[in-house]
Structures are given as C-alpha cells and as structure tokens.
Amino acid sequence: xxxxxxxxxxxxxxxxxxxxxxxxxxxxxxxxxxxxxxxxxxxxxxxxxxxxxxxxxxxxxxxxxxxxxxxxxxxxxxxxxxxxxxxxxxxxxxxxxxxxxxxxxxxxxxxxxxxxxxxxxxxxxxxxxxxxxxxxxxxxxxxxxxxxxxxxxxxxxxxxxxxxxxxxxxxxxxxxxxxxxxxxxxxx
Amino acid sequence: xxxxxxxxxxxxxxxxxxxxxxxxxxxxxxxxxxxxxxxxxxxxxxxxxxxxxxxxxxxxxxxxxxxxxxxxxxxxxxxxxxxxxxxxxxxxxxxxxxxxxxxxxxxxxxxxxxxxxxxxxxxxxxxxxxxxxxxxxxxxxxxxxxxxxxxxxxxxxxxxxxxxxxxxxxxxxxxxxxxxxxxxxxxxxxxxxxxxxxxxxxxxxxxxxxxxxxxxxxxxxxxxxxxxxxxxxxxxxxx
Numbered sequence: 224x225x226x227x228x229x230x231x232x233x234x235x236x237x238x239x240x241x242x243x244x245x246x247x248x249x250x251x252x253x254x255x256x257x258x259x260x261x262x263x264x265x266x267x268x269x270x271x272x273x274x275x276x277x278x279x280x281x282x283x284x285x286x287x288x289x290x291x292x293x294x295x296x297x298x299x300x301x302x303x304x305x306x307x308x309x310x311x312x313x314x315x316x317x318x319x320x321x322x323x324x325x326x327x328x329x330x331x332x333x334x335x336x337x338x339x340x341x342x343x344x345x346x347x348x349x350x351x352x353x354x355x356x357x358x359x360x361x362x363x364x365x366x367x368x369x370x371x372x373x374x375x376x377x378x379x380x381x382x383x384x385x386x387x388x389x390x391x392x393x394x395x396x397x398x399x400x401x402x403x404x405x406x407x408x409x410x411x
Numbered sequence: 412x413x414x415x416x417x418x419x420x421x422x423x424x425x426x427x428x429x430x431x432x433x434x435x436x437x438x439x440x441x442x443x444x445x446x447x448x449x450x451x452x453x454x455x456x457x458x459x460x461x462x463x464x465x466x467x468x469x470x471x472x473x474x475x476x477x478x479x480x481x482x483x484x485x486x487x488x489x490x491x492x493x494x495x496x497x498x499x500x501x502x503x504x505x506x507x508x509x510x511x512x513x514x515x516x517x518x519x520x521x522x523x524x525x526x527x528x529x530x531x532x533x534x535x536x537x538x539x540x541x542x543x544x545x546x547x548x549x550x551x552x553x554x555x556x557x558x559x560x561x562x563x564x565x566x567x568x569x570x571x572x573x574x575x576x577x578x579x580x581x582x583x584x585x586x587x588x589x590x591x592x593x594x595x596x597x598x599x600x601x602x603x604x605x606x607x608x609x610x611x612x613x614x615x616x617x618x619x620x621x622x623x624x625x626x627x628x629x630x631x632x633x634x635x636x637x638x639x640x641x642x643x644x645x646x647x648x649x650x
Contacts (some may be wrong), residue, residue, distance in 0.1 A: 294639075297632040304624030305423055306437050309430035311621040375433050382422075382429035383437045389422035393415035407437060410620040 238346035241276065242363045245338040248272050249367035252331075256371075266327035273334030276342045285341035286397030295394070299402020302390060306383060306407040325409055332404040339364040339384070340391045340400050348392075357388040447552035448487055450514050450529045456554070463489055463529050466512040472505045478537070483510045489550040490514075490531040490594075498543040499535060509536040515593055519568030525600040527551050527558040532593040539591055546576070548585040549596045558596035561586035565593070 252269030256262055277285055339360045348356035361384030368380045387400040430437050452460035466485035473479045477497035484491040490512050499508045515530040528551050539545065551558055561573045561584055573586040573594070584596045 294632075294635060297627060297635065300624045300627045301632060304621050304628065305426065306430075307617055307621045307624070309427060309437070311618045379426075379430045379433050379437050382426040386419075386422040386426040389419045393419045406620060406624070410616045411437070 234346070234350040238343070238350040238359075241346045242343050242359065245273065245276060245343050246363055246367045248276075248338070249335075250370050253371040263324050263327045266324070267330050270327065270330030270332070270334035273331075273338040277337040280342065280345070284345050285337065286344075286391055286395055287341070288395075291396075292398065295396050295398035296402055298390070298394065298396065298399035300406065302387070302399055302403025303406035303410075305386065306403055307410055310411055328408045329405050332408045333401055335364065335367075336387070336397060336401045336404050339367070340387055341397050344388060344391055353392045357385065357392055360388050360391075361385045447550065447554070448489060448529075450516055453555070456552075463487060463514040465514060466490070467510070469507040469509050470499070471507045472501050476501055476505070478508050481510075483512060485512050485514070485531070489529065491548045492533055493546040493548070494543070497540060498545060499537045500540045502537050511535070518593060518595075519564055519570060521562065521570045521595075521597065523600050524562055524570060524572075524597045526562070526595045526597040527555060528596045530593050530595040533591045535591060539589070542589075544587045544589045545591070546585055546587055547573070547594045548583055549594065550583050551596055553582050556598070557582075558584055559598040560584075561588075561594055561596050563588060563590075563592050563594040565590055 248269065252265060252272075255265045255269070282288055343363055344356045344360040347359040351359070361381055364384040365377055365381040368377065372380060387404065390399055391397055426437075446456070446459060446461075448461045448463040449456060450463055464486035466483055468481060468483040470479050470481045470483075473496070475496075478499040478501055480493075480495045480498070482491055482493040492510070492512065499510075502508065511534045513532050513534070515532050518530045528549050531549065533545070533547070547561055547563075549561060560575045562570050563573050564570045573588050576585045576587055586594075588594070
C-alpha cells in the first residue's frame with residue numbers, strides 16, 4: 224500500500240498532502256471542541272488521529288530511534304524548561320488540569336509531534352531539504368493552531384514550532400520534542 | 412555540528428522573544444478559548460469586546476410522557492445547562508418545552524462577591540419538576556483569575572452561592588441547581604490579592620517544572636555530555 228502510494232504520488236505532492244491532512248485533523252479537532260461536551264474524548268481522538276499519520280513509517284525516519292535515549296530524554300526536559308520559562312518568570316497562577324484532560328493533552332502533544340515534526344518534517348525534508356522542513360513544518364503547525372488560538376498567540380506558537388523543528392533537525396531526534404511538548408502542555 | 416547548534420541557539424532566542432510578547436507564552440495543550448464576550452467588559456477588553464450571545468432550544472416530550480434530556484447552549488458556548496429526562500414538568504398538551512439562556516445587562520448587586528463572568532438567566536415555558544436539577548456550566552475568561560464557585564439568584568435576588576461540581580473543562584465551571592434563575596461565576600471579593608489581581612485558584616506547577624527541568628539538565632545532562640566528550644576523546648586517542 225505504502226509502495227503504491229509512493230509510486231502514485233511524487234515526493235512533493237506527498238509532502239503537501241501529508242501537511243494538509245495534519246492541519247485538517249487539527250482543525251477538525253478544534254471545531255469539534257466548540258461543543259462543550261465530550262471535550263476530553265475529542266482531544267484524545269484528535270491526538271490519536273495525528274499519531275496514525277506515523278503508522279507504517281520506520282521509527283528512525285521519524286526521529287524515534289533508540290540510540291542515545293537518555294540524552295534525548297534529558298534534551299526533552301531541557302526543551303520543556305525553555306518552552307515554559309517565559310510563563311514561569313511571570314507566573315501568577317492558573318487553572319489546574321483535571322486528570323482526564325491531562326491524559327488527553329498528552330495524547331494531543333504526542334500526536335502533534337509525530338504528525339508535524341515527524342511525518343510532515345520527514346516528507347518535506349525528503350522533498351526539499353532541511354530548511355524547508357523546519358520552516359514548512361512550523362508553518363503547518365502554526366496554521367493548525369489558527370482556529371484555536373487568538374491571533375496574538377500565533378507568533379509564539381510559530382516560534383515554538385521553529386524551536387522544536389530546529390531540535391528535530393540538529394539532533395535528528397523526535398523524542399526530545401515529544402517529551403518537552405508533553406511536559407509543557409501538562410504544566411501550562 | 413556547530414552550525415546545527417547555532418541554528419538551535421537562534422531558535423531558542425527567537426522563541427524567548429516571541430513567547431515573552433504574549434502571556435502566558437507558549438500555550439498549546441488545551442488551547443485558550445476564543446476571547447470571552449462580555450456584557451460589560453473590564454477596561455482592558457473594551458476595545459476588542461464582542462457582545463455575548465443568547466441560546467434557545469425547544470425540547471420535546473418523549474414517548475414516556477416525560478420531557479427529553481438535553482443540553483442548551485448559548486450560541487457562543489459561554490453558558491450552558493444540561494438536564495436529565497423529566498427534569499421539566501410535562502405541559503398538559505405535551506407540547507415541546509422552550510428553554511432560553513440570556514446574558515443579563517441589569518442584575519442585583521452581588522455584594523461581597525466578585526463576579527468573573529456575565530450573568531446568564533435561564534427561563535423555560537414549563538417549570539423545573541420537583542426534586543429535579545439542572546447542571547449549569549459557565550465559561551470564564553482565561554485572562555482573569557479563575558472563579559471559585561457558581562452563584563445564582565431568582566427574581567430580584569439576593570445572590571446565593573450554588574457551589575462548584577468540579578472542573579468540567581479548563582476555563583469552565585459547573586454547578587448543580589434545583590431552581591431556574593440567573594447564574595454567574597465568581598469568588599469572594601476579599602480573596603488574596605497579588606500583583607496580577609486576586610489569585611483564587613490555580614496550580615503552581617509551571618515554576619516548579621521549570622526548576623526541576625533546570626536541575627535535571629544541570630545534574631544529569633551536563634555530566635552526561637562531559638562523559639560523552641571524554642569517551643569520544645579516548646576513542647580518538649585509541650584511534
């Protein structure tokens with residue numbers, strides 16, 4: 224199936240298609256969340272749907288190899304610290320996340336990393352090289368948040384995308400972004 | 412590798428600048444809701460405020476002769492009520508029950524309570540049945556301190572604390588009421604004050620997580636990097 228798809232769709236078309244699917248999945252989740260019912264379940268389903276984009280791909284292709292795992296995990300903790308630092312410095316308290324939402328938020332974080340820094344990044348890198356992969360995956364991730372975040376938040380979202388994408392490229396690693404993203408989402 | 416580290420460092424700086432420009436910064440797990448629509452916006456939201464919307468729904472009487480269960484929302488999702496089968500008295504002609512949710516411009520003085528949300532009044536064409544309850548859910552602004560409880564009144568008041576059934580979702584608060592009437596979320600006006608305003612609830616996880624992250628990186632990451640570098644050096648010497 225994967226081979227047939229690869230034959231049918233040239234690499235740039237596949238990259239564009241995967242990007243569009245990832246953004247569409249995020250938008251569908253956000254629109255579904257506008258109904259105040261089943262929010263945790265909707266988040267969980269949205270996260271799992273994004274994870275499905277990674278099915279059938281080699282872990283190494285997505286940056287999920289097992290080598291240097293301890294360093295990757297510590298790198299993820301460092302990324303979380305960087306992501307949270309601007310909020311921590313001026314923290315005035317905020318709502319605590321209910322347990323069911325914590326699980327759902329973690330699923331969304333993992334799904335977003337697998338989809339944007341994993342699948343979309345790999346497809347764009349294969350088609351156009353690393354610079355487009357970092358910029359393109361960040362742009363797609365920002366677009367994915369356009370429906371859920373007020374406009375003033377989007378530059379911070381884009382910058383977070385660039386940071387996580389830069390890590391993905393510099394360290395050839397997706398474990399760090401996943402760990403950092405999950406910790407940041409659970410804390411904030 | 413130096414180029415990669417330089418790109419990474421530039422990304423860290425770019426992120427710090429962009430995230431500092433908005434509070435609280437990067438915010439993704441549970442997306443901040445659309446800006447809260449105020450009937451009477453606080454000064455900082457006056458320029459961008461949109462008027463809140465009302466909600467209306469008719470609920471039919473089921474085959475069992477009881478009013479069906481339903482959830483009724485305002486069009487902007489800022490207020491909702493939910494109820495189970497038979498919560499409303501069945502009209503004699505078994506006609507559908509009409510339910511309205513409306514934001515209120517004028518309401519009784521809440522006294523020592525600071526209201527964090529608009530006041531929403533719930534009305535219906537048939538009264539709530541004896542012993543039945545509705546679940547009132549109100550959204551509140553992510554830019555202001557979280558409310559502690561839902562408060563309500565009937566007629567011309569007074570306001571009474573209804574309670575808080577627990578967080579249904581971030582930036583939403585719920586409580587069960589055995590009467591219809593008007594509802595808002597708020598907290599005692601004498602709650603502790605901070606530089607940002609009253610702090611009523613909320614975790615302190617963020618500073619703790621950042622402190623722990625720094626500890627982990629310093630205590631584990633740096634020694635690991637040094638060991639790796641030494642290992643690489645030894646290999647070079649052996650080679």
